[in-house]
Amino acid sequence: xxxxxxxxxxxxxxxxxxxxxxxxxxxxxxxxxxxxxxxxxxxxxxxxxxxxxxxxxxxxxxxxxxxxxxxxxxxxxxxxxxxxxxxxxxxxxxxxxxxxxxxxxxxxxxxxxxxxxxxxxxxxxxxxxxxxxxxxxxxxxxxxxxxxxxxxxxxxxxxxxxxxxxxxxxxxxxxxxxxxxxxxxxxxxxxxxxxxxxxxxxxxxxxxxxxxxxxxxxxxxxxxxxxxxxxxxxxxxxxxxxxxxxxxxxxxxxxxxxxxxxxxxxxxxxxxxxxxxx
Amino acid sequence: xxxxxxxxxxxxxxxxxxxxxxxxxxxxxxxxxxxxxxxxxxxxxxxxxxxxxxxxxxxxxxxxxxxxxxxxxxxxxxxxxxxxxxxxxxxxxxxxxxxxxxxxxxxxxxxxxxxxxxxxxxxxxxxxxxxxxxxxxxxxxxxxxxxxxx
Numbered sequence: 001x002x003x004x005x006x007x008x009x010x011x012x013x014x015x016x017x018x019x020x021x022x023x024x025x026x027x028x029x030x031x032x033x034x035x036x037x038x039x040x041x042x043x044x045x046x047x048x049x050x051x052x053x054x055x056x057x058x059x060x061x062x063x064x065x066x067x068x069x070x071x072x073x074x075x076x077x078x079x080x081x082x083x084x085x086x087x088x089x090x091x092x093x094x095x096x097x098x099x100x101x102x103x104x105x106x107x108x109x110x111x112x113x114x115x116x117x118x119x120x121x122x123x124x125x126x127x128x129x130x131x132x133x134x135x136x137x138x139x140x141x142x143x144x145x146x147x148x149x150x151x152x153x154x155x156x157x158x159x160x161x162x163x164x165x166x167x168x169x170x171x172x173x174x175x176x177x178x179x180x181x182x183x184x185x186x187x188x189x190x191x192x193x194x195x196x197x198x199x200x201x202x203x204x205x206x207x208x209x210x211x212x213x214x215x216x217x218x219x220x221x222x223x224x225x226x227x228x229x230x231x232x233x234x235x236x237x238x239x240x241x242x243x244x245x246x247x248x249x250x251x252x253x254x255x256x257x258x259x260x261x262x263x264x265x266x267x268x269x270x271x272x273x274x275x276x277x278x
Numbered sequence: 279x280x281x282x283x284x285x286x287x288x289x290x291x292x293x294x295x296x297x298x299x300x301x302x303x304x305x306x307x308x309x310x311x312x313x314x315x316x317x318x319x320x321x322x323x324x325x326x327x328x329x330x331x332x333x334x335x336x337x338x339x340x341x342x343x344x345x346x347x348x349x350x351x352x353x354x355x356x357x358x359x360x361x362x363x364x365x366x367x368x369x370x371x372x373x374x375x376x377x378x379x380x381x382x383x384x385x386x387x388x389x390x391x392x393x394x395x396x397x398x399x400x401x402x403x404x405x406x407x408x409x410x411x412x413x414x415x416x417x418x419x420x421x422x423x424x425x426x427x428x
Binding site for chain 1: 308310311312314315316318319321322325326329330332333336337340341342343344345346347348349350352356357358361371372374375377378379381382383384385386388389392403404407408410411414415417418419420
């Protein structure tokens with residue numbers, strides 16, 4: 001393929017990926033990696049590098065708005081980033097030691113989890129107002145805006161959250177996704193932050209987490225500018241448009257489309273791994 | 279968003295006697311959030327502009343080049359410093375790579391900014407927490423290449 005065709009087609013495909021990522025709340029990574037590998041014939045190692053760069057772009061772009069609106073719990077974000085960045089460095093080191101097929105299989109599992117959680121969003125948990133010693137020490141309890149004004153919440157199980165966040169960072173670095181699902185799972189389910197605070201704080205942390213591993217990949221030559229530039233630009237543009245139309249559309253049908261695409265991509269990746277053609 | 283109401287709900291009865299200074303801290307937090315948001319927007323916008331310029335200039339000179347990324351073949355090991363040096367040559371690929379590095383540095387700048395904000399507030403606990411995050415990030419950005427040479 002000529003550079004002109006490659007860059008332009010990749011740009012448009014990434015706009016779609018960023019758009020879908022913003023509308024389903026899963027970010028672009030889970031779509032970008034299979035897009036690059038399956039449709040553009042890009043080696044998985046380049047795909048992971050480019051996807052991480054796109055993840056940073058969409059995360060930073062969206063984080064600005066959430067922080068301004070007062071949803072993001074910055075203290076929780078920074079404290080848990082200690083775990084995610086360490087996980088990211090370890091993940092980037094592991095990525096150099098394991099085979100491409102291993103990375104692909106981990107990625108397929110992440111795809112299936114993404115599809116499942118898109119179709120079955122968890123039921124909201126009631127707030128837990130029990131005080132927590134670690135949360136108090138780090139002053140994590142805060143408030144967030146709702147229709148009824150500012151509502152206070154308490155944060156729990158910080159060590160467990162930290163362990164899960166280390167895993168989220170590791171997964172993010174290994175397969176080139178934001179790992180938003182793992183981060184939201186840790187904060188919403190385990191640490192009992194309100195859902196909106198969990199998703200926005202997760203987004204806040206994703207950029208820093210991906211920056212840690214992207215630095216490693218840059219030095220390893222895994223970030224090819226002719227791939228990363230159109231992917232990052234397209235994903236950023238698509239996610240900004242997606243965030244704008246999100247409040248005005250019904251996403252149920254779209255979630256099904258997303259889940260089907262993701263499962264299909266996962267099965268195709270699996271077929272290539274088993275056939276030795278990845 | 280009413281800071282008075284907010285400080286009441288955040289701190290509750292257990293810190294009621296400190297509501298005066300806390301209101302100031304709350305306002306300070308709001309200012310910090312606004313600056314942080316501006317920093318993220320500016321960093322992303324700058325990186326996107328550089329990426330766009332780089333891609334345009336790359337396509338002007340290399341549009342007909344045949345690209346093949348089917349096998350991972352790292353031609354050279356880049357570093358944050360070498361990227362800045364290469365971008366000065368003003369070729370498309372170098373400018374695109376600079377845009378990539380600016381994107382990567384945006385969250386790093388965000389961490390640096392929060393470090394300064396915590397220092398200013400003399401919030402030593404979070405100064406330490408932020409310093410740990412920053413040093414791991416710096417290892418990823420600058421140090422990891424030394425370990426994985428070759």
